[in-house]
Amino acid sequence: MEHPTLPSRSRGPFASVKITDVAALAGVAPMTVSRVLNTPDRVSQLTAAKVRAAIEQLGYVPNLIAGGLSSRRSRMIAAVVPTIASPMFHEPVQVFTDAMGAAGYHVMLALSGYEPEAEDAQIRAVLARRPDGLLLTGAHRTPAMRLLLSDAQIPVVEIWDVSDSPTDILVGFDHGEVGAAVADFFAAAGHTHYAALLASDPRAMARSQGFAQRVAQLGHVMVAEHRLPAPAAIRDGRLGLRAIAQRLAGRTALFGSSDNVAYGAILEAGVLGIAVPNQLSVCGFGDFDISRDAEPGFTTVRVDGAEIGRSAAEQLLLRMNGATKPNRVLVPHRILPRAST
Amino acid sequence: MEHPTLPSRSRGPFASVKITDVAALAGVAPMTVSRVLNTPDRVSQLTAAKVRAAIEQLGYVPNLIAGGLSSRRSRMIAAVVPTIASPMFHEPVQVFTDAMGAAGYHVMLALSGYEPEAEDAQIRAVLARRPDGLLLTGAHRTPAMRLLLSDAQIPVVEIWDVSDSPTDILVGFDHGEVGAAVADFFAAAGHTHYAALLASDPRAMARSQGFAQRVAQLGHVMVAEHRLPAPAAIRDGRLGLRAIAQRLAGRTALFGSSDNVAYGAILEAGVLGIAVPNQLSVCGFGDFDISRDAEPGFTTVRVDGAEIGRSAAEQLLLRMNGATKPNRVLVPHRILPRAST
DNA sequence: TTGTAGGCGTTATCAG
DNA sequence: CTGATAACGCCTACAA
Numbered sequence: 001m002e003h004p005t006l007p008s009r010s011r012g013p014f015a016s017v018k019i020t021d022v023a024a025l026a027g028v029a030p031m032t033v034s035r036v037l038n039t040p041d042r043v044s045q046l047t048a049a050k051v052r053a054a055i056e057q058l059g060y061v062p063n064l065i066a067g068g069l070s071s072r073r074s075r076m077i078a079a080v081v082p083t084i085a086s087p088m089f090h091e092p093v094q095v096f097t098d099a100m101g102a103a104g105y106h107v108m109l110a111l112s113g114y115e116p117e118a119e120d121a122q123i124r125a126v127l128a129r130r131p132d133g134l135l136l137t138g139a140h141r142t143p144a145m146r147l148l149l150s151d152a153q154i155p156v157v158e159i160w161d162v163s164d165s166p167t168d169i170l171v172g173f174d175h176g177e178v179g180a181a182v183a184d185f186f187a188a189a190g191h192t193h194y195a196a197l198l199a200s201d202p203r204a205m206a207r208s209q210g211f212a213q214r215v216a217q218l219g220h221v222m223v224a225e226h227r228l229p230a231p232a233a234i235r236d237g238r239l240g241l242r243a244i245a246q247r248l249a250g251r252t253a254l255f256g257s258s259d260n261v262a263y264g265a266i267l268e269a270g271v272l273g274i275a276v277p278n279q280l281s282v283c284g285f286g287d288f289d290i291s292r293d294a295e296p297g298f299t300t301v302r303v304d305g306a307e308i309g310r311s312a313a314e315q316l317l318l319r320m321n322g323a324t325k326p327n328r329v330l331v332p333h334r335i336l337p338r339a340s341t
Numbered sequence: 342m343e344h345p346t347l348p349s350r351s352r353g354p355f356a357s358v359k360i361t362d363v364a365a366l367a368g369v370a371p372m373t374v375s376r377v378l379n380t381p382d383r384v385s386q387l388t389a390a391k392v393r394a395a396i397e398q399l400g401y402v403p404n405l406i407a408g409g410l411s412s413r414r415s416r417m418i419a420a421v422v423p424t425i426a427s428p429m430f431h432e433p434v435q436v437f438t439d440a441m442g443a444a445g446y447h448v449m450l451a452l453s454g455y456e457p458e459a460e461d462a463q464i465r466a467v468l469a470r471r472p473d474g475l476l477l478t479g480a481h482r483t484p485a486m487r488l489l490l491s492d493a494q495i496p497v498v499e500i501w502d503v504s505d506s507p508t509d510i511l512v513g514f515d516h517g518e519v520g521a522a523v524a525d526f527f528a529a530a531g532h533t534h535y536a537a538l539l540a541s542d543p544r545a546m547a548r549s550q551g552f553a554q555r556v557a558q559l560g561h562v563m564v565a566e567h568r569l570p571a572p573a574a575i576r577d578g579r580l581g582l583r584a585i586a587q588r589l590a591g592r593t594a595l596f597g598s599s600d601n602v603a604y605g606a607i608l609e610a611g612v613l614g615i616a617v618p619n620q621l622s623v624c625g626f627g628d629f630d631i632s633r634d635a636e637p638g639f640t641t642v643r644v645d646g647a648e649i650g651r652s653a654a655e656q657l658l659l660r661m662n663g664a665t666k667p668n669r670v671l672v673p674h675r676i677l678p679r680a681s682t
Numbered sequence: 683t684t685g686t687a688g689g690c691g692t693t694a695t696c697a698g
Numbered sequence: 699c700t701g702a703t704a705a706c707g708c709c710t711a712c713a714a
Binding site: 028068 | 702
């Protein structure tokens with residue numbers, strides 16, 4: 001079918017088939033075409049068939065921008081994440097996008113980097129598109145942003161973190177708790193001296209802080225705490241270990257703020273002749289592919305990013321479909337002991 | 342300022358400040374508010390100041406969905422990529438998004454996976470939002486899709502591949518050529534026996550095919566060609582090498598379809614007691630972090646993903662600002678020899 | 683420099 | 699089950 005009557009062919013630059021064209025061809029009112037598309041149950045089989053034929057013949061693509069203005073529903077969700085360069089974020093984003101897609105929503109992704117002002121600017125910008133919901137990273141908002149979000153009157157999920165006063169829905173876990181758990185894990189293995197290599201993003205810092213606090217509570221020793229730029233890659237882990245190598249005690253337990261950092265440290269330890277795990281025990285964070293697939297694999301903390309994405313989508317959908325009370329989902333984390341400890 | 346006159350507070354669920362509210366408060370016509378936002382040059386300083394104060398006081402966020410319907414410009418670009426799990430795609434996407442953002446466009450990302458039907462469905466879906474431009478991955482479209490795209494009357498950039506008949510703008514390189522270059526590189530080092538581990542996505546297969554063809558042209562021997570699921574991770578490289586290990590000749594040159602695959606092969610070679618580079622030379626593709634930061638680093642093919650993203654944005658912007666002839670940008674690739682060859 | 687009129691393409695609402 | 703009418707919130711086009 002070569003779209004014989006395609007209006008777009010003859011209308012110049014503003015060419016586009018619209019609902020009235022379809023309606024005319026099918027011999028029905030535009031509203032009926034709309035119903036075929038949005039509420040097929042309320043249209044007779046026969047009419048629907050005629051309309052669908054017309055749609056097909058004309059190559060009609062509904063204009064969601066017009067529909068959105070009219071219905072006040074954009075069928076779009078905005079997601080604001082620092083970056084997609086890390087599995088930490090692209091996993092939840094990918095799963096969230098798929099899940100929302102299955103429910104008929106498009107996800108618009110905005111990348112905010114690691115500067116708070118950039119994040120606020122991105123949120124402001126996407127709000128102009130009138131999303132039906134919002135996915136944000138982290139749970140700490142400025143008062144001005146909270147006001148803006150509450151004015152927007154849409155459900156908001158915050159992921160990857162917990163807070164006592166979330167904006168709305170929360171799907172995450174306590175990063176400080178993770179750090180403490182790692183310290184306990186090391187202590188249980190007989191460690192007394194510790195080090196940390198942490199990226200300077202808010203959540204990595206929370207993990208590191210929880211780690212250091214627990215070490216202090218145990219009466220043990222932090223021999224080094226080294227900060228890396230965010231987002232931190234394998235190279236940063238290598239440089240980091242090199243930077244703190246001299247301060248390492250006879251036997252040290254190292255917590256890396258991500259698996260990339262931890263793996264870099266392990267590689268550099270090899271170069272420096274520091275034995276892993278005997279002289280240096282290493283625990284990463286994230287359960288990225290590399291922690292499992294490296295030879296040998298190394299110990300890390302697993303948090304199911306896919307589960308966060310799925311749960312975020314589920315909660316948002318529930319709320320958009322009428323659930324009134326915002327929920328709070330705590331995602332579990334667990335340490336996966338492997339050969340590096 | 343507690344937004345004293347905020348209409349949203351009193352209008353129920355459809356609350357939202359609109360341009361008329363701002364206009365009323367500022368004592369001007371709605372059109373003037375629009376001008377302050379879109380063409381500030383055409384408004385007097387004084388008026389602009391009053392309007393801006395009103396905007397600030399009311400917390401007005403322009404409704405781009407209404408503006409888009411009226412102006413027929415959505416100020417949005419849709420990008421359809423297979424996945425963001427690989428640096429292959431998230432690099433260009435991140436850079437493209439930033440570049441378009443600087444030019445006032447939002448990018449809506451759609452993830453298509455590796456099935457062609459899914460890609461077509463995603464393109465169809467995003468077209469309903471009337472993007473001002475489109476970024477697609479790969480350069481091969483079905484006739485039906487070509488028709489749909491030409492009806493959409495918007496600029497389209499296709500990245501990561503070349504084609505003799507691109508839809509519109511093209512920013513990419515010839516994957517077959519890359520494979521041939523890698524074969525030549527190996528041959529120049531005295532190799533005569535080769536193997537390939539390739540993910541089954543179209544571009545990886547093109548690279549592999551170019552590789553095998555050149556090997557044949559040279560009169561040399563392909564001892565193994567093993568296919569992996571797409572997208573392929575480190576684990577797949579490990580499994581892949583294990584699968585072909587018995588077929589390896591005394592000295593074999595291995596081409597991995599990505600750095601993840603190559604690194605997996607290198608790790609598994611270590612486990613199997615196959616010496617790299619003496620018994621097995623390895624070349625990856627992508628210049629991911631791991632190829633540089635592994636110890637030692639390994640040989641790979643570098644294609645500047647960031648450059649692809651930047652160039653795609655530039656070309657699209659040129660075209661949206663009136664450039665009439667579609668461009669074709671060939672991005673260079675080069676082999677970075679490191680310790681694995 | 684500013685304002686007025688009208689319409690962008692769709693859907694909510696109410697009537698038949 | 700189907701149709702007519704009136705918005706949705708903003709911007710183009712034209713006028714003052």
